[in-house]
Amino acid sequence: MAEESIVYVGKKPTMNYVLAIVTQFNSNVDKITIKARGKSISKAVDIAEITKNRFMPNAKYANIKIETEKVEGERGISNVSSIEITMKKE
Amino acid sequence: MAEESIVYVGKKPTMNYVLAIVTQFNSNVDKITIKARGKSISKAVDIAEITKNRFMPNAKYANIKIETEKVEGERGISNVSSIEITMKKE
Numbered sequence: 001m002a003e004e005s006i007v008y009v010g011k012k013p014t015m016n017y018v019l020a021i022v023t024q025f026n027s028n029v030d031k032i033t034i035k036a037r038g039k040s041i042s043k044a045v046d047i048a049e050i051t052k053n054r055f056m057p058n059a060k061y062a063n064i065k066i067e068t069e070k071v072e073g074e075r076g077i078s079n080v081s082s083i084e085i086t087m088k089k090e
Numbered sequence: 091m092a093e094e095s096i097v098y099v100g101k102k103p104t105m106n107y108v109l110a111i112v113t114q115f116n117s118n119v120d121k122i123t124i125k126a127r128g129k130s131i132s133k134a135v136d137i138a139e140i141t142k143n144r145f146m147p148n149a150k151y152a153n154i155k156i157e158t159e160k161v162e163g164e165r166g167i168s169n170v171s172s173i174e175i176t177m178k179k180e
Contacts, residue, residue: 038132039132042128042129042130042132045131045172045173048156049156049158049169064155064156065154066135066139066151066154066175068143079139081132081135081139082135083135085156
C-alpha cells in the first residue's frame with residue numbers, strides 16, 4: 001500500500017525539506033502535502049519547485065490550496081495565510 | 091465585454107494591491123491574475139485571501155500555478171520561484 005505524508009515548513013534550510021521529501025518519495029510514499037503559513041509560504045513554493053525540477057521530474061502537482069487560518073499568539077487571535085501544495089509521484 | 095487584468099506584486103503595502111484589485115472587480119473586470127516572485131509570494135497569498143474574505147465573498151480561485159522563472163541579475167542568471175493566483179468574480 002502506498003502511503004501519504006505531510007511536511008510542515010518551518011525554520012530549517014530549504015534543502016532539508018527537499019531531501020526529506022525526496023527520501024519519502026523514494027520509499028513507499030507517493031503523495032506528499034507541503035504545508036506552510038505566513039512568511040514560510042515562499043519557502044514552501046521553493047521546496048516544491050526544487051523537488052520537482054531537480055530531483056523528481058515524474059512528480060506532479062495534484063492540488064494547490066490557499067486559505068486563512070486563525071492562530072493564537074501573544075497578542076490574541078490573528079489571521080495568517082497558508083498554503084498546501086500536494087505532490088504526487090506518477 | 092468583461093475584461094481580464096494582471097496585478098504584479100512588488101514592494102508596496104499589501105492593502106494597496108487589495109484595493110487595486112477590489113476597484114478593478116467593481117468596474118468592468120471579472121478575472122484578475124496576481125503574479126509574484128520570490129519572497130513576494132507570501133504577500134500575494136495574503137492579498138488574494140484578504141480580497142476574498144473581506145471584500146469579495148463572491149470571488150473564487152479559478153487557478154493557482156507555481157513555477158520557476160529564470161531571472162537575470164547582477165550575478166548572472168538565477169532561478170526564482172513564482173506564483174500566479176487567478177481570481178474570478180462570479
